[in-house]
Amino acid sequence: MSPLAPSTAAMLLADARLPSGGHAHSAGVEPALLSGMAPAELPALLRARAATTTLVEAGTAVAARHAALDGGDLDAVEAAWAARTPSRALRDAARLLARGYLRVGGELLPGDAIIAAWRERPTPPPRPCVLGVIAAGLELPPLELARLVVYEDLQAAAAAVLKLEPRDPLDLVSMVAGLCAEADEHLIAIARITDPAEIPAPSAPQSEAWAEVHARSTRRLFRA
Known part of the structure; x- marks a missing residue:
């Protein structure tokens, strides 16, 4: 069991200064701007993301938390997330971000068998699955986990905006x-x-298309 209080754990995981690699992710902001979206439309972009992609991530994290606590099938959670994330670029980005969270999980929960096994995988599970397992180990309630996922995603976008459109x-x-x-x-x-x-399955086809184009770009600051 982690010595951290659940509220402290939530604040730590939501902290933009956490050295987990989240700074490499723009939450869709850079792909949209490079594809010609006007900066004035950023609030609309993030509002749409919060109602689609972010809810898929939050639902996946909550399902992974439950599976970790209940001995459920984490592979089924990962498969459900992949089915709801049709963009390969977004799937690749989520797995890249997961590497950082797995390192954090290894520090916070050194005896966690799931995290230890995932760190040995050639291809890691996606970020929301890792967050769900960390939340289970840190005794973070499911509602706080869902809020954490939404906040962290929007904060990543806000941090990217400051670099791209100050x-x-x-x-x-x-x-x-x-x-x-x-x-x-x-x-x-x-x-x-x-x-x-039960993980929601709203789609964001324009953002997914932008992500695919962005993944092939050689002039970018962020991975996604």
Whole structure:
């Protein structure tokens, strides 16, 4: 059992300064801007992401948490996530980010058999699965885990905006707070997920197409 209180664990995992590699991810912002989206449309982009891709990630994390605690099938959770993430570029990015979280999980939960086994895999599971297992080990409640996933995703986007389209950081704080509040109404249902089949499956085809183009670009700051 981790000595960290669940609230402290949540703050640690949500901290943008956590050295897990999240700074390599723009949460779809760079692909959209490089594909010609106007900077003024960033709030709409992130609002759409919070209602689609981010909810898939949150649901996957909650399902993985339940599987880790209940002896469930984590491979089924990963397969459900992959079925809901049709873009190979986004799947690759999620697995790349997972490597950082696996390192963090190894430090926080050195005796966790799942994390130890996953660290030996040639191809790691996706980030939300790893977050779910870490949350199980740190006794983080499912609703707080879902909120963590939403916040972390939107914060990654906000951090990327400051590099790509600099603006007043306080404007981004307000945007992230507002979008988290909007997403919260969906998270009660997300937190009740126990079966991978219950993970929501909203799609974001334009963002997925942008991600595929971005993956082939040689002029980019972020992996995705």
